[in-house]
Amino acid sequence: MLFANYHTHNRWCDGQGEIAAVVEAALAAGLRQIGISSHAPVPFATSYALPLEDLPAYRAEVLRLREIYAGRIEVLLGLELDALPALRAFNRDRVLPLGFDYAIGSIHYLGGDGDLWPLDLSAERFDALLHERYGGDIRRLVEDYYDLNAALADYPGVAIVGHLDRGAKLWNAGDRYFSEGAPWYRAAVERALSAFAASGTIVELSTGGWRRGLEEPFPSAWIVRRCRELGIHLTVNSDAHHPDRLTFAYDRALALLRGAGYREIAAFDSATGGWAARPLE
Numbered sequence: 001m002l003f004a005n006y007h008t009h010n011r012w013c014d015g016q017g018e019i020a021a022v023v024e025a026a027l028a029a030g031l032r033q034i035g036i037s038s039h040a041p042v043p044f045a046t047s048y049a050l051p052l053e054d055l056p057a058y059r060a061e062v063l064r065l066r067e068i069y070a071g072r073i074e075v076l077l078g079l080e081l082d083a084l085p086a087l088r089a090f091n092r093d094r095v096l097p098l099g100f101d102y103a104i105g106s107i108h109y110l111g112g113d114g115d116l117w118p119l120d121l122s123a124e125r126f127d128a129l130l131h132e133r134y135g136g137d138i139r140r141l142v143e144d145y146y147d148l149n150a151a152l153a154d155y156p157g158v159a160i161v162g163h164l165d166r167g168a169k170l171w172n173a174g175d176r177y178f179s180e181g182a183p184w185y186r187a188a189v190e191r192a193l194s195a196f197a198a199s200g201t202i203v204e205l206s207t208g209g210w211r212r213g214l215e216e217p218f219p220s221a222w223i224v225r226r227c228r229e230l231g232i233h234l235t236v237n238s239d240a241h242h243p244d245r246l247t248f249a250y251d252r253a254l255a256l257l258r259g260a261g262y263r264e265i266a267a268f269d270s271a272t273g274g275w276a277a278r279p280l281e
C-alpha cells in the first residue's frame with residue numbers, strides 16, 4: 001500500500017478542483033499524506049503557474065486545511081518549481097522564502113532568459129525546438145535536458161526530481177527520435193543519476209507516463225532499476241491534475257518498485273521537516 005502522493009495540482013494552477021477536494025479524495029483513497037504542489041510562480045506570462053501575488057493565499061489555504069484535517073491525513077505544503085538555472089535567483093529570492101515543506105524540481109523548458117522552449121506543450125512545439133534551436137540534433141537536445149536535470153541535485157529548495165525523462169521521451173513513442181538503448185542516451189541519464197546519488201536527491205516515479213498512454217512511467221523501468229542500484233530513494237506520485245486521479249496506476253508503480261528490488265520508499269517526516277526512508281508494506 002502506498003501512503004502518499006506528493007505531486008498534485010488543483011485549480012490554483014492548471015489543475016481542476018479546490019485543494020479541499022484533493023484532500024478529500026486523498027482521504028477517500030486511504031492515503032496518509034497528501035502533498036499539494038501547485039506550479040510555482042515564474043517571472044514570465046503563463047497560464048499554468050500560480051501568479052506570484054497568489055502565493056501567500058495558496059500557502060494560507062493549504063495551512064488552513066492542514067489544521068482542519070489534522071489527525072486524519074497530513075496535508076503538506078509543496079510546490080513544483082520550474083527549476084531552470086535562469087530562474088534560480090527568482091526561485092530563491094521571491095518564491096521559497098515564504099516557506100514550504102518541500103519543492104519538486106522539474107524541467108519543462110530548454111533555453112535561457114527570454115528564449116524558453118516548452119518541452120511538453122505539444123509534439124509540434126517539441127519538433128520546432130529540435131529543428132529551430134538544435135538544427136535537428138536530438139542528441140544535443142537530450143543531453144542539455146539531462147544536464148538541467150542533473151543540476152537539480154544542487155538547486156535551492158529542491159528535494160525531489162519531478163518526472164525525470166519526460167521532457168526527453170514524451171513525444172518519442174515508437175522511438176520516433178531515438179532509442180533509450182543508445183549508449184549516448186544511457187550515458188546522459190547516468191550522469192544525472194550520479195548527481196542525485198551523490199546529493200541524496202529523491203527521484204519520483206510518476207505514473208503520469210501511463211496516464212498519457214505511454215508504455216512506461218516517468219522515468220522508464222530501466223532507470224528505476226538503475227536508481228535502485230545507485231541507492232537513490234524514490235517516491236511514487238501521480239502528478240494528478242484532477243482529484244479523481246490521485247492514485248492512478250499506483251498498483252503498477254508498486255509492482256515496478258518491488259520488481260526493481262526496492263524495500264523502502266522516501267517519506268516526508270513532518271516532525272523533522274525532512275525526508276526519511278520508510279519500509280514498503
Ligand SMILES: [Zn+2]
Binds near residue numbers: 163
Ligand atoms: Zn511538471
Ligand SMILES: [Zn+2]
Binds near residue numbers: 007080
Ligand atoms: Zn506537476
